[in-house]
Amino acid sequence: MRLTPERLDLLIAAVRKILPLQAPADVLLRQFFQDHHKLGQNDRGTIAEAVFGILRRRFFLEKLAGKATARELVLAYLTRFQGMNLRELAPLIRETEIKWIQQIKAVKLEEQPLSIRAEFPEWLVEKLQKYHSDEEILRLGQTLQQPAPLDIRVNSLLAKREEVLAALEQQEIEAQPTPFSPVGIRITGKPAINRNALFLSGKIEVQDEGSQLLGFLLAPKRGEMVVDFCAGAGGKTLLLGALMHSRGRLYAFDVSEKRLNNLKPRLKRSGLSNIHPQRIDSERDAKLKRLAGKIDRVMVDAPCSGLGTLRRNPDLKWRQSPESIDELQKKQMAILTAAANLLKPGGRLVYATCSLLPEENQQIVEHFLANHPQFSILHCDELLAQQKIHLPDTGKFLQLSPLYHNTDSFFAAVLERSV
Numbered sequence: 563m564r565l566t567p568e569r570l571d572l573l574i575a576a577v578r579k580i581l582p583l584q585a586p587a588d589v590l591l592r593q594f595f596q597d598h599h600k601l602g603q604n605d606r607g608t609i610a611e612a613v614f615g616i617l618r619r620r621f622f623l624e625k626l627a628g629k630a631t632a633r634e635l636v637l638a639y640l641t642r643f644q645g646m647n648l649r650e651l652a653p654l655i656r657e658t659e660i661k662w663i664q665q666i667k668a669v670k671l672e673e674q675p676l677s678i679r680a681e682f683p684e685w686l687v688e689k690l691q692k693y694h695s696d697e698e699i700l701r702l703g704q705t706l707q708q709p710a711p712l713d714i715r716v717n718s719l720l721a722k723r724e725e726v727l728a729a730l731e732q733q734e735i736e737a738q739p740t741p742f743s744p745v746g747i748r749i750t751g752k753p754a755i756n757r758n759a760l761f762l763s764g765k766i767e768v769q770d771e772g773s774q775l776l777g778f779l780l781a782p783k784r785g786e787m788v789v790d791f792c793a794g795a796g797g798k799t800l801l802l803g804a805l806m807h808s809r810g811r812l813y814a815f816d817v818s819e820k821r822l823n824n825l826k827p828r829l830k831r832s833g834l835s836n837i838h839p840q841r842i843d844s845e846r847d848a849k850l851k852r853l854a855g856k857i858d859r860v861m862v863d864a865p866c867s868g869l870g871t872l873r874r875n876p877d878l879k880w881r882q883s884p885e886s887i888d889e890l891q892k893k894q895m896a897i898l899t900a901a902a903n904l905l906k907p908g909g910r911l912v913y914a915t916c917s918l919l920p921e922e923n924q925q926i927v928e929h930f931l932a933n934h935p936q937f938s939i940l941h942c943d944e945l946l947a948q949q950k951i952h953l954p955d956t957g958k959f960l961q962l963s964p965l966y967h968n969t970d971s972f973f974a975a976v977l978e979r980s981v
């Protein structure tokens with residue numbers, strides 16, 4: 563895209579709107595596009611890419627620009643990360659800015675402290691240093707600065723993966739089967755998949771491959787009683803329903819009416835008829851009592867820091883803090899305890915997050931097991947192998963990483979109730 567003075571102003575206005583981060587960046591960007599409804603698809607794409615690019619490199623950009631204004635952040639980003647040269651920029655900027663850009667071009671990223679090179683807040687580096695070497699933290703941080711690929715899931719109730727791959731090829735959309743999930747497809751680039759006939763007819767859904775694998779760990783069977791305790795807009799619910807061949811009963815619980823409402827159009831497209839969305843007040847909701855001890859399989863996709871999804875949501879680095887993680891841990895423990903209470907003897911529960919912090923993952927599960935001797939761990943590698951899914955570096959727990967699996971950083975543990 564050729565940068566004109568109008569486009570530069572728009573980009574700066576978008577960054578100014580998003581940067582205080584009073585809401586999630588994608589929500590603020592959607593509002594910005596509503597306020598500028600005449601913008602074409604290409605301009606929107608370019609603005610979104612730059613805004614997220616700036617959030618992904620914000621620590622270094624702020625280091626370059628000091629107490630940076632939106633304009634300085636944009637100029638620093640364009641020159642340092644978009645390869646724009648001074649000749650192209652010069653007609654659009656002031657004399658003093660030209661001098662400043664010459665100075666910041668000379669600053670070396672390799673000489674910066676770890677938190678800047680990894681693009682992690684210092685508190686997060688400190689937490690990660692308890693478990694990883696600095697080199698690992700740097701590689702993880704660098705991977706999380708890249709945009710995530712677009713993964714879709716084939717709805718096995720309505721289509722086969724080969725059929726969808728053939729249809730995509732006909733439409734000249736480059737795609738390949740995901741390496742681990744048997745129902746996943748990874749698309750090259752970012753075509754507008756939500757206007758595609760395959761999407762509108764319910765044959766495909768957008769879902770990260772890591773998220774798909776959690777469904778295969780729970781492996782619900784047709785005819786069973788299943789609960790998706792934190793169903794949200796149903797990313798995992800829809801996969802669970804398809805694995806059940808739309809037979810049996812699948813409750814989709816969540817405290818957020820808005821999220822459950824977003825499940826409805828997806829449910830309609832999916833062709834599934836065994837899903838029952840229900841809002842609950844909290845994990846202590848009286849509605850849950852009648853299901854205690856009756857459920858075959860429970861998915862707990864717990865509310866978490868989301869730090870394993872920084873490729874998609876880089877703004878979480880400023881929206882989470884050590885305090886918010888302490889709060890989340892309490893919630894995760896309470897939800898896991900309440901959800902486990904629904905299981906019948908022999909029943910299976912998957913506890914999952916998209917966090918890369920053991921505080922929200924292993925530590926929650928280990929604390930739960932120490933207080934609930936009637937539950938034991940099933941090994942994730944064995945459960946996946948039973949479904950012919952072979953994941954490197956998986957053992958007792960599933961710990962996916964964008965670094966090794968090109969998925970979001972999902973964690974999962976599988977528990978079984980004995981009595």
Ligand SMILES: C[S@@+](CC[C@H](N)C(=O)[O-])C[C@H]1O[C@@H](n2cnc3c(N)ncnc32)[C@H](O)[C@@H]1O
Nearest residue numbers: 792793794796797798816817818845863864865
């Ligand atoms: C990680 S998200 C779920 C994403 C969803 N499973 C998916 O695959 O799209 C966590 C969800 O937990 C919900 N939640 C928060 N507190 C809860 C509670 N006490 N009981 C049930 N759900 C809760 C949030 O509203 C949010 O939708």
